[in-house]
Amino acid sequence: MCGRYVLSGTPSELSAYFGLQDCPDFLPRFNIAPQSDIPVIRQRPEIGLVGQIVRWGLVPSWAKDSSIGAKLNNARAETVADKPSFRSSFTRHRCIIPASGYFEWQAVSRNGKAFKQPWYIRPTEENAYFAMAGLLAKWVAPDGSNLITACVITTEPNGVMTPIYDRMPVILSGNDIGTWLDPVNHDRNVLIPILKSVADETMKAVPVSLSVNRAGNEGPELIQAIELSE
Incomplete structure (x- = not known):
């Protein structure tokens, strides 16, 4: 899954990296949690390509209320084209979610105690961004x-993520970004094959402080590597 991520750049840096024609203002954040307002690219x-601010947590158009969004932060690549919650968005409303990196938690045992060690996963290349594959949906409120x-x-x-966790975001690169974002491309035989794990050499993982466990904590210290004790 992907439950927390980082976007430490600025709107101008994001625009230059992805070639955006327009990008809304946003503040750098180091511990973005579900139900936050986040920048996406479509x-x-x-x-x-333009940026847009949306809510993280998909609310399908047919939902009775918006609370379902708290359960739909992620969609599995293996079923995203067929599940009712995601099917329409997969066909017609795709985006990328830019990230400087993301967090994942590894189940470990140390000194006889079981806990989850957070790791920060970022691009190997400095000042680069992940283009996480995403979906969009519009829900009309009662008002x-x-x-x-x-x-x-x-x-x-x-290979980088296997020792840490059994899922990871789909991270797109090169021509796959254009293929995914193309609004007239509805061919699942083209779209599904690009929803795969990214090459090991494009990313690196470092252990970070347990401070990231609290969604309210913020700041660049959350992504600083720490030494793991034996």
């Missing part, structure tokens, strides 16, 4: 207002 016909939401698609782990 392709608008005749405009190009007529629109709520735009998103979720992260996950897949099986690569």
Whole structure:
């Protein structure tokens, strides 16, 4: 799964990296949790790639209320094209969720005590971003207002992630980003194969402080590597 992530860049840096035609303002954050407002990137016909602020936690258009979004932070690549919660978004409303890195928790035992050690996973290349594959949905509230939401698609782990956890975000690169964002591409035979784990050499993982466990904690110290005790 993907339950917390980091976006430490600025709107101008994000625009330059992904070639955005427009990007809303946002503040750098080091511990983004579900139900937060987050920047996503989508392709608008005749405009190009643009940023948009949405809520993390997908609320399908048919939902009776928005509370379902708390349960739909992630979608599994293996079933995303067929599950009713995600099927329409997979076909017509895809995005990428930019990230400087993300956190995952490894179940460990140390000194006879079981706990979960957090790890920060980031691009190997400095000042790069992950392009996490995501979905969008629009839900109309009873008062007529629109709520735009998103979720992260996950897949099986690569070699870096296997010792840490059994899932990881789908991270797109190269031509796969354009294929995923193309709003006229509805071909599941083209889209499904790109929802795979990224190459090991494109990412690195470092252990970080237990401080990240609290969603209210913020700051660059959360992504600083620590030494693990024996």
